Amino acid sequence: xxxxxxxxxxxxxxxxxxxxxxxxxxxxxxxxxxxxxxxxxxxxxxxxxxxxxxxxxxxxxxxxxxxxxxxxxxxxxxxxxxxxxxxxxxxxxxxxxxxxxxxxxxxxxxxxxxxxxxxxxxxxxxxxxxxxxxxxxxxxxxxxxxxxxxxxxxxxxxxxxxxxxxxxxxxxxxxxxxxxxxxxxxxxxxxxxxxxxxxxxxxxxxxxxxxxxxxxxxxxxxxxxxxxxxxxxxxxxxxxxxxxxxxxxxxxxxxxxxxxxxxxxxxxxxxxxxxxxxxxxxxxxxxxxxxxxxxxxxxxx
Numbered sequence: 073x074x075x076x077x078x079x080x081x082x083x084x085x086x087x088x089x090x091x092x093x094x095x096x097x098x099x100x101x102x103x104x105x106x107x108x109x110x111x112x113x114x115x116x117x118x119x120x121x122x123x124x125x126x127x128x129x130x131x132x133x134x135x136x137x138x139x140x141x142x143x144x145x146x147x148x149x150x151x152x153x154x155x156x157x158x159x160x161x162x163x164x165x166x167x168x169x170x171x172x173x174x175x176x177x178x179x180x181x182x183x184x185x186x187x188x189x190x191x192x193x194x195x196x197x198x199x200x201x202x203x204x205x206x207x208x209x210x211x212x213x214x215x216x217x218x219x220x221x222x223x224x225x226x227x228x229x230x231x232x233x234x235x236x237x238x239x240x241x242x243x244x245x246x247x248x249x250x251x252x253x254x255x256x257x258x259x260x261x262x263x264x265x266x267x268x269x270x271x272x273x274x275x276x277x278x279x280x281x282x283x284x285x286x287x288x289x290x291x292x293x294x295x296x297x298x299x300x301x302x303x304x305x306x307x308x309x310x311x312x313x314x315x316x317x318x319x320x321x322x323x324x325x326x327x328x329x330x331x332x333x334x335x336x337x338x339x340x341x342x343x344x345x346x347x348x349x350x351x352x353x354x355x356x357x358x359x360x361x362x363x364x365x366x367x368x369x370x371x372x373x
Contacts, residue, residue, distance in 0.1 A: 081105060082113050089117045090240045091269050092278025094312075097121035112143055116177055119147050125312065128154050142167060143177040150181040153188075161185045168198065176205035183211045192219060206232065206241040213245045217252055225249050240269070251285060259289045277306050281316045288320065293328050300324050315344035322349075 082105065088096040098121050105111040122131050128151050135148040146167060152158030159166070164182040172178045179199055186195035192215050199215075202208035209232055216225035229242070229249055236242040243265050250262035266282030273279075280303040287296040300321055307313050318340040325333040340347055 081110050082117070085114055085117050087240055087273055089121060090244060091273035092124075092276035093274055094121040094124050095310075096274075112141055116143050116147065119144075123147075123151070123154070142172050142175055146175070146178045146181045150185065153185050161189070173198065173201040174203055176202060176208055179205065179208050180211065183208065187211070187215060187218070204232075206236055206239055206245075209236075210241055210245040213248065217248060222249070222252055225252070243268075247282060251289065254289070256290065259286050262286050263290070275302070275306075277303055277312050277314060277317060280306070281314065281320060284317075284320050284324065288323055288327065293324075296324050297328050297330060313339065313343055315340060315347050318343070319347065319349055 085097055085100045088094075088100075097117055100114060100118065102111055102115040102118060105114045119131050119135075122128075131147065132151040132155060135144055135151065139145060139148065146164060149159055149161070149163035149167075152163065153160035161182070164178065164185060167175075167178050168182065179202055183195045183199050186192070186198065195215055196212065199208050199212050209228055213225045213228050216222070216228065226249060229246060232242060237246075247262040247265040250258040250265075263283055263286030266279045266286065270276070270279040270283070280299055284296055284299045284303065287293075287299060303317055304321075307317070318336045321336040322333045322340070325331045325336065337350075341350060344350070
């Protein structure tokens with residue numbers, strides 16, 4: 073069993089996770105799943121939902137008690153990486169060396185860490201061991217988009233389309249590629265993917281951010297403002313937030329001239345101080361100050 077199968081017993085919890093309904097994921101009892109792989113995969117999703125909600129320390133504490141399952145060991149090393157403690161990536165790579173390179177949970181978290189470190193080729197090498205895991209394929213698609221190799225991202229999707237096109241993981245990766253290809257038709261296709269997630273799984277922050285991106289690209293600014301308001305209602309009522317929301321909120325407010333975009337920049341600084349947007353702004357400000365310093369007032373006697 074894997075996260076690929078829409079007919080498996082983990083379908084509902086998987087769909088909730090990828091829709092971004094993390095509290096719904098946590099409402100599932102792992103013990104209600106069949107003992108063995110189904111229960112392990114369900115618990116993996118519950119741990120990941122906790123991490124997504126910022127409960128990294130709680131997951132780390134739970135896994136510090138010792139786990140036999142390699143999937144849980146991989147998550148433990150991921151929490152170490154996030155916290156800057158323990159083995160982190162080294163621990164993941166040890167699992168690979170121990171022969172678990174085809175375990176899709178090991179591959180996924182190893183890939184995530186390597187991408188975060190900017191080690192894209194190393195990530196691709198690890199992910200190349202996959203045995204048809206859609207999650208791993210989605211990471212490969214992300215890497216190809218980061219590398220601006222759109223043709224290779226499309227190739228990955230086409231290879232999986234025949235057997236995976238109705239899976240939510242595949243649909244999300246398809247939306248990413250649609251947004252990169254661009255054009256009215258592709259932006260609308262991406263929008264409908266996120267809209268379908270909202271209609272079938274409930275409105276979540278993740279589905280609204282996807283719709284917001286599409287609306288901005290389609291220049292549907294009134295709709296974008298409404299979507300942003302919906303998203304902020306979720307932020308205010310649940311405390312959930314995402315860098316993706318705030319960066320697109322900045323764009324929405326600037327394009328619609330509807331408020332102080334710096335409020336959203338401040339929120340972005342709070343949750344993602346190393347976001348590429350913020351790093352770029354800081355670099356430009358530093359460069360401006362250096363240039364301005366060369367033309368400062370001179371004192372002559």
